Structures are given as structure tokens and as C-alpha cells.
Amino acid sequence: MNKIKPNILLIYTGGTIGMIKDFESGALKAFDFKNLLDKIPELQLLDCNIDTISFESPIDSSDMNPEYWVQIANIIEENYNSFDGFVVLHGSDTMSYSASALSFMLENLVKPVVFTGSQLPIGDLRTDAKENLITSIQVASLLDRGKPVVQEVCLYFEYKLYRANRTSKINAEHFEAFASPNYHDLAVSGVHLKVNTDYLLKPNSRKPFKVHKNLDNNIALIKLFPGLSEQVLQNILNTPNLKAVILETYGSGNCTTQPWFTKLLETAINEGIHIVNVTQCAGGSVMMGHYEASNHLKDIGVISGKDITTEAAVCKLMYMLGQNISKKVFKTIYETPLRGEIS
Ligand code: ASP
Numbered sequence: 001m002n003k004i005k006p007n008i009l010l011i012y013t014g015g016t017i018g019m020i021k022d023f024e025s026g027a028l029k030a031f032d033f034k035n036l037l038d039k040i041p042e043l044q045l046l047d048c049n050i051d052t053i054s055f056e057s058p059i060d061s062s063d064m065n066p067e068y069w070v071q072i073a074n075i076i077e078e079n080y081n082s083f084d085g086f087v088v089l090h091g092s093d094t095m096s097y098s099a100s101a102l103s104f105m106l107e108n109l110v111k112p113v114v115f116t117g118s119q120l121p122i123g124d125l126r127t128d129a130k131e132n133l134i135t136s137i138q139v140a141s142l143l144d145r146g147k148p149v150v151q152e153v154c155l156y157f158e159y160k161l162y163r164a165n166r167t168s169k170i171n172a173e174h175f176e177a178f179a180s181p182n183y184h185d186l187a188v189s190g191v192h193l194k195v196n197t198d199y200l201l202k203p204n205s206r207k208p209f210k211v212h213k214n215l216d217n218n219i220a221l222i223k224l225f226p227g228l229s230e231q232v233l234q235n236i237l238n239t240p241n242l243k244a245v246i247l248e249t250y251g252s253g254n255c256t257t258q259p260w261f262t263k264l265l266e267t268a269i270n271e272g273i274h275i276v277n278v279t280q281c282a283g284g285s286v287m288m289g290h291y292e293a294s295n296h297l298k299d300i301g302v303i304s305g306k307d308i309t310t311e312a313a314v315c316k317l318m319y320m321l322g323q324n325i326s327k328k329v330f331k332t333i334y335e336t337p338l339r340g341e342i343s
Contacts, residue, residue: 006048006084006141011075013068013098014058015091015117017129028121030058040122040130048141051083061091061098061117066215066318069101076106076113077211084148085112085140089133092117092169092177095155099164100312101215103153103339104319108207112140112150115164116157119175128175132157135189142195152201152340154186161187163201165312165341168282181283182307182343201340214322216243221314223248223280230260237268244274244317247302248310253277253286254293266300274330278305278313285343303331305342312341 012018014030022029043050053075059068076086090098099115106113116136118129136156142149153164158176166183187195218241222233237245245268249255265275277286277297285307288298305313316334325333337343 006143007082008048008050008085008087008137008140009075009079009083010050010052010087010089010137011072012052012054012058012089013061013064013072013091014055015061015089015093015095016120017089017091017116017118017122017133018058019060019121020123030060040133042130042134043137046134046137046141048084048137050137053079059091061094064091064094064098066101066217069098069105069215070213072098072102073105073211073213076102080111080209083111084143085150086114087133087136087140088113088115090115090117092119092157096164096167096169096178096309096311097315099153099155099167100309100341101315101318103163103165103312103341104315105212105215106153107210107212108203109153109209110151110203110205111148112142113153113164114140114150114161115153115155119173119177128158131159131189135159135193138193139187142193147205149195149197150186150200151203151205159189160185161189161195163199163340165315165339166309168309168311170282179282182285182309183340212319212322215318216321217318218243218321219245219314219317221246221248221310224250224255226256228256230264233261233264237264237273242273243321244276246276246278246305246310246313246317248280249277249286249294249297250280252284252290252294253279253288253297253304254291255297257293257296262296262300265297265302269301272327274303274317274334275301276303276305276313276317276334278308278310283307301331303334306335308342316341
């Protein structure tokens with residue numbers, strides 16, 4: 001392998017970027033990786049060595065699950081020392097979840113892991129795939145005095161590089177499909193590729209790289225709405241083996257003050273179930289106690305998700321539950337930024 005040019009590993013998991021139309025149904029389905037590379041001869045012009053690895057059966061990212069996250073983590077772990085950077089091609093539908101999950105699973109990461117995909121297949125005349133892929137590879141190749149410039153898990157889409165665990169998919173139609181409402185863009189691609197170095201994570205490179213593969217999905221996500229019934233909430237909280245619940249609340253972390261609601265949550269917390277408060281708003285933060293309509297949550301020991309995205313909140317929970325963290329410190333650790341996911 002050429003030592004001077006950066007070595008990049010392209011990991012193909014599926015998604016629209018490599019899809020083709022099914023002849024019979026006309027629906028888009030995942031195709032094999034070779035098809036993808038044939039469509040982009042430009043990759044050979046990039047100033048890096050590219051190796052590729054693909055899921056045996058690429059998937060639509062709607063089928064993504066924690067086992068696939070472990071598969072991606074394994075590929076990165078096995079190739080960590082041989083490559084300078086990693087680009088993960090992934091469907092956009094659940095990309096923010098996967099990229100957030102990987103950000104927690106890869107501890108003390110000092111190399112770039114860039115998730116990208118596209119809204120149109122790479123073979124489409126108007127595709128956004130080429131720019132997304134080519135710039136992602138360039139981002140993953142950036143070196144400063146032999147060291148990777150980006151040392152975290154990020155997501156590149158439509159001219160912007162974001163911290164992965166700050167993103168959400170916000171549009172099913174526009175090429176600008178992602179947003180990071182609570183954190184700055186890490187880089188913007190225009191005439192020049194402008195990296196906002198001040199906003200990048202600066203990990204301690206002396207700490208050993210560790211991959212965490214134990215994820216616990218005994219969790220539930222409840223989006224509050226006016227009219228949520230006691231019965232529905234009770235049924236969810238009675239789920240066998242349930243260990244944690246994310247409540248998507250209103251505004252800055254507010255919810256109904258009806259006694260049955262508070263009582264159900266309090267009982268669950270006393271039984272050892274962690275309750276995390278995350279806002280339904282795209283931007284801004286939970287501030288329990290700011291309104292009377294959130295004081296009761298604070299009083300019973302609900303965890304504040306602060307300005308975390310729902311996607312990152314889900315992944316952080318699965319990761320932390322997989323670490324067997326004691327009940328005593330769980331709240332404090334959850335409320336602390338582990339990978340730059342909260343402010
Ligand atoms: N359904 C596709 C997927 O998430 C959409 C995309 O790739 O943009 O795999």
C-alpha cells in the first residue's frame with residue numbers, strides 16, 4: 001500500500017446511493033457495490049488510496065438495527081491501524097441513528113469516520129451521490145502534519161459536514177436532507193473546503209482506542225401529544241425487561257401535570273427504569289424547572305437530555321445500558337457530554 005497518500009476504507013452498507021430500480025415493481029432496491037464503483041471513475045482521480053468493503057447483502061437503512069452497528073464497528077476495529085480514515089455509505093433514513101450509535105461505540109477515536117449517502121441513486125443523471133461521496137473521501141483524507149484533521153464520527157451531506165450525533169434527517173425531498181440545529185457545521189464545501197477547526201472534537205490521542213459492542217435495546221421512545229391516555233403509558237411502562245424510556249416532551253421539556261402521569265413515571269423510576277426528557281422541538285434544550293409544567297419531572301428524578309437529538313438520545317441509552325452503569329451515577333453520566341452530543 002502507498003504510504004504517502006492517505007489510505008481510506010469505504011464501507012458500503014446499502015441505501016439509495018447504490019440502488020437501482022426493480023424492473024417489475026419500479027421500486028428502488030439495494031444493489032451490489034460493484035455497480036456503485038463502476039459509476040464513479042472519478043474516484044481514481046482522488047489523492048488517496050481507496051479500499052472497499054461491503055455488507056454481504058446491502059440493506060435499505062430502514063432495516064438497520066444494533067447488530068448491523070456492531071458489524072460496522074467490527075469492520076472499523078479490524079482495519080483501524082491500516083487506514084487513515086473511513087467513509088460509511090449508508091441510507092439516509094436512519095443515518096443519524098447509525099452515525100450517533102457509532103460515535104458512542106468508538107471510544108477515543110482519533111481518525112475520521114464519515115457517514116454519507118444520497119437522495120438519488122449514483123446512476124441517476126441528477127444524482128447528489130457523487131459530490132457527497134467524493135467530498136466525504138476528501139474530508140476523511142485530510143491530514144495535518146501526518147495526523148487526521150477530523151477525529152470523530154461525522155456526517156457529510158449536501159456541502160456540509162456535521163457532528164454525527166448532532167444531526168437529524170429533516171427532509172425526504174430536498175438534497176439538503178440533514179440539519180444540526182444545536183451545533184455548528186464542522187466544515188462547509190464551497191469553492192474551498194472550509195473546515196471549522198474550532199468546533200472539531202479534540203480527543204486525547206494517548207488514550208487507547210476502544211470499541212464497545214454491548215448495546216441494550218430494552219428501551220422505549222414516547223412522543224407526548226395532548227390526549228395520550230393513562231392506559232397506553234401504563235402498558236408501555238409495564239413492558240417486561242424495560243430499562244429506560246425517552247420522553248419526547250414539549251418545548252423546553254414540559255408535559256402534562258396530571259397526577260396519574262407523574263405517578264406512573266415516579267413508580268417506574270422507583271422500579272429502576274431510567275426516564276430521559278428530550279424535547280420534540282428540532283432545536284433548543286430541555287430546561288426542567290424553567291416552567292411549572294416541568295418541575296414535577298425534575299422532582300421525581302427524570303434525566304435531562306438537555307439539547308441532545310432524539311437519535312443520539314436513543315443510541316446513548318443503548319450504549320450506557322450496555323455498560324452496566326450503576327443507578328447511582330447513571331443520571332449524572334447521561335447528562336454529561338461523552339462524545340460532544342450535548343452542549
Ligand atoms: N430508503 C433509503 C435508505 O435509507 C433512503 C436513502 O438512502 O436515502 O436506505
